[in-house]
Amino acid sequence: MLGIARRMLRRPDLAEDAVQDALVLIWRRSHQFDDMRGSARGWIFTILRNRCLTMLRHEDRGEDGGTDPDDHAVDAAFDDLPRTLDLRRCLEGLEPDTRRAILSSYVLGHSHGEIAGRMNAPLGSVKSWLRRGLVKLRECLS
Amino acid sequence: MTGQVPDILIDEVVLGLASDADTARVEELALRDADVARRLEQARLRFMALDDTAPVLPIPLGFWDRLRDRLEDATPAQAARAARVVDLARARLRRWQGAAFGGMAAAALMAAMLGWTLLQSPEPAVVAVLLDADGEAVALIEGQPDNTTRVTLLERPDLPAGRVMQVWTKPDADGLPVSLGLLVSGRSDTLTVPGLPAPGASQLYEITAEPDGGSPTNLPTGPILGKGLAKEPVI
Structure with missing residues (x-):
């Protein structure tokens, strides 16, 4: 959990805050968890990711620092996916920019706006080719 | 239902690209609609392998102490609110119950997190009790x-x-x-020590109580707190 939060928020103190917040939320909402509707793991990670996204987008607590660490984290995440995994195979089938954009949204919590800014592309175009990429990914994975 | 929540929106919610309003709407729908819940879960599962690539x-x-404090802080506040409508002795009792509950909550979370952390770690070469x-x-x-x-x-x-506790092994x-x-x-x-051969089955591990700063001789000198032989886990 700490690793996921650290990758999104960068700073260790913020990552610890996010994990602590998530654990408190998990405890308070434990009555809402229904194992018929999904795995505990998915539920826990979703709460953590949502907390990190809120910190990044609304509490101005994410740190913005250069592009290199981001690029490295995205590349490392992709490289660490098992070679036999469908997700990896299907991501490999996408255009490199599309793949990087999808990965940076999931791995780093980047918004459409941040992806557009980093790629120096118009927001509307980024949204539409991200959507096309997601459709392609879904088709490949189904 | 597919028309109500398109696949692309589900993907965007999972990736964190959807707006707050859309995310809240889809998550709320998932609580009531088993089909939306199933599709959301499937989409999450598709990307979950990326969570495993995060560093461990x-x-x-002090992490657990801070968490326990937070859980304990939260619960007595609820007891204090109740004190306005009940007598003082009962409020006090509730506060203690609250504190106990907070402690139990922390303990349960610690147990869950310990299991979780173990699951997330690379598989050990040896385990010793x-x-x-x-x-x-x-x-x-x-x-x-x-x-490591x-x-x-x-x-x-x-x-x-x-x-201080010092951990030893006999490669x-x-x-x-x-x-x-x-x-x-x-x-x-x-703990991480470079330069040792990889651990193997039947390797001895022990913890001793040594003077602060560690054993002065770099060999165990204090009483043994625990010892055991390693086994290779069946995975």
């Missing part, structure tokens, strides 16, 4: 091939003042013990 980080010192003189399990050792050693204390040892059964490091915080920790 050690839990910072260290027993004290009475045969009680006092610590769990998990050794990685690179001799996770030490999970199963009991809080009764250490005299001025003593060579006929050789001398080698220090893997100190448990300076008195809590479970992960």
Whole structure:
């Protein structure tokens, strides 16, 4: 959990805050968890990711620092996916920019706006080719 | 239902690209609509392998204490609100119940997180359960091939003042013990020692109580708190 939060928020103190917040939320909402509707793991990670996204987008607590660490984290995440995994195979089938954009949204919590800014592309175009990429990914994975 | 929540929106919610309003709407729908819940879960599962690529980080010192404080803080506040409508003795009782509940909550979360952390860690090459003189399990050792050693204390040892726990192993059964490091915080920790051969089955591990700063001779000098032989886990 700490690793996921650290990758999104960068700073260790913020990552610890996010994990602590998530654990408190998990405890308070434990009555809402229904194992018929999904795995505990998915539920826990979703709460953590949502907390990190809120910190990044609304509490101005994410740190913005250069592009290199981001690029490295995205590349490392992709490289660490098992070679036999469908997700990896299907991501490999996408255009490199599309793949990087999808990965940076999931791995780093980047918004459409941040992806557009980093790629120096118009927001509307980024949204539409991200959507096309997601459709392609879904088709490949189904 | 597919028309109500398009697949692309589900993907965007999972990736974190959807707006707050859309995310809240889809998550709320998932609570009522089993089909939306199933599709959301499937989309999450598709990307979840990326969570496994995050680095496994050690839990910072004091993490559990801070979490326990937060859980305890939250619950007495509820008891205090109740005190306005009940008599003082009852309020006091509730506050104690609240504190106990907070403690239990912290304990349950710690147990869940410990299991979680173990699940997320790379598979250990060896595992050893260290027993004290009475045969009680006092610590769990998990050794990685690179001799990164996770030490999970199963009991809080009764250490005299001025003593620290030191973890040892014998890579060579006929050789001398080698220090893997100190448990300076008195809590479970992960130790890393470079330059040792990969641990193997039947390798001895032990924890001794040594003077602060560690054994002066670099060999165990203090009383043995626990010892055990490693086994290779069946995975």
